Amino acid sequence: MSDNAHPIRATAVGDAPVPLSILDLATVSTGSTATAALRASAAVARLADRRGFARLWVAEHHSMPGIASSSPAVLLAHLAAGTERIRLGSGGVMLPNHAPLVVAEQFGTLEALAPGRIDLGLGRAPGTDRATAAALRRQANPAADDFDEQLAELIGFLDDSYPAGHPYARIHAVPGPVQVPDGHPVSRPPIWLLGSSGYSAQLSAKLGMPFAFAHHFSAQNTLPALALYREHFTPSDDLAAPYAVVAASVVAADTDDEARRLARTMGLAMLRVRTGTPGLMPTPEEAESYPYSPAEADFIEAWLSNVIYGGPARVREGVEELVERTGSDELMIVSNVHGDETRLRSTELIADAFKLPT
Numbered sequence: 001m002s003d004n005a006h007p008i009r010a011t012a013v014g015d016a017p018v019p020l021s022i023l024d025l026a027t028v029s030t031g032s033t034a035t036a037a038l039r040a041s042a043a044v045a046r047l048a049d050r051r052g053f054a055r056l057w058v059a060e061h062h063s064m065p066g067i068a069s070s071s072p073a074v075l076l077a078h079l080a081a082g083t084e085r086i087r088l089g090s091g092g093v094m095l096p097n098h099a100p101l102v103v104a105e106q107f108g109t110l111e112a113l114a115p116g117r118i119d120l121g122l123g124r125a126p127g128t129d130r131a132t133a134a135a136l137r138r139q140a141n142p143a144a145d146d147f148d149e150q151l152a153e154l155i156g157f158l159d160d161s162y163p164a165g166h167p168y169a170r171i172h173a174v175p176g177p178v179q180v181p182d183g184h185p186v187s188r189p190p191i192w193l194l195g196s197s198g199y200s201a202q203l204s205a206k207l208g209m210p211f212a213f214a215h216h217f218s219a220q221n222t223l224p225a226l227a228l229y230r231e232h233f234t235p236s237d238d239l240a241a242p243y244a245v246v247a248a249s250v251v252a253a254d255t256d257d258e259a260r261r262l263a264r265t266m267g268l269a270m271l272r273v274r275t276g277t278p279g280l281m282p283t284p285e286e287a288e289s290y291p292y293s294p295a296e297a298d299f300i301e302a303w304l305s306n307v308i309y310g311g312p313a314r315v316r317e318g319v320e321e322l323v324e325r326t327g328s329d330e331l332m333i334v335s336n337v338h339g340d341e342t343r344l345r346s347t348e349l350i351a352d353a354f355k356l357p358t
Helices: 032-052 072-081 100-113 129-136 146-157 198-207 218-232 256-276 284-289 295-302 313-328 339-351
Strands: 020-024 055-058 087-090 116-125 191-195 211-214 243-253 308-310 330-334
Touching: 020 032, 020 211, 020 313, 032 072, 032 339, 055 072, 055 116, 072 087, 072 100, 100 116, 100 146, 116 146, 191 198, 198 211, 198 218, 211 218, 218 243, 218 313, 243 256, 243 313, 243 339, 256 284, 256 295, 256 308, 256 313, 308 313, 313 330, 313 339
Parallel strands: 020 055, 020 330, 055 087, 087 116, 116 191, 191 211, 211 243, 243 308, 243 330
Antiparallel strands: none
């Protein structure tokens, strides 16, 4: 399959240096609700669809009050019903939390609902704390050591490729690449591997898969992981050359000062996650008045140094610099700030900064 015909590679629009996409976390803000957050996610998806963003992904997290996207497949089905063009996917499904056959069935269903618009991004981490991971996986000591085997099993179900004599040869993930009752075959959504270190980078390269790196919370590992991916990439039937997406925190507001105030809400939320006390997305006032210890203040400033924030001109400059520094083929924007309307406004200002079509 040629790259030009494959849904992995996107095309930049407007004045953007690379295709722009969105990772939406369905952020639940202080003073709001999960219902409002999910409605805002749908509004962001419709805006992104209209303005020429390449794709919008949602992430799987559990036992985190500030993130309402615990079930990516359910949310994606809702977003697909309200959009027409944009690719939709998981950023990602945490494969160790699920039986591979269940994931194949869920994403086969999504592909049948929105043909040619679904991406299956997979992660190796649990997306939560150890106790919650144990509850999800029904294991006392959950681990991700068998990720390679789970991935191979998932591919077998998605491609309906188990050979005769295999224990799963008579099992078909439906909808899938087999004939379904109306006589039309359903294509297989492309698989992406997600990561924040070198493990998934090297596995993506080995299997000839596209790779998405979480620069927004592991910036120190971005360049080494991308180098590993490109150095070891092996062409596959799906992808002839490396294709790397970098996910970065980007916050746009009408002024640089307002953008910094909003970015600090993300910083405090991340600090709480890192200290084991996740909660709702704090307000700008909470982020300003929080009694930071010297170590916490240093953490916030270090974290903000990897966030692109400001008015449209400053955001454009920051995005262009990050793309040039990383050589990314696509940039995935994470704007999980406080306030549903603020999330939408940030997305709109980013689109305006790069003259994406209206």
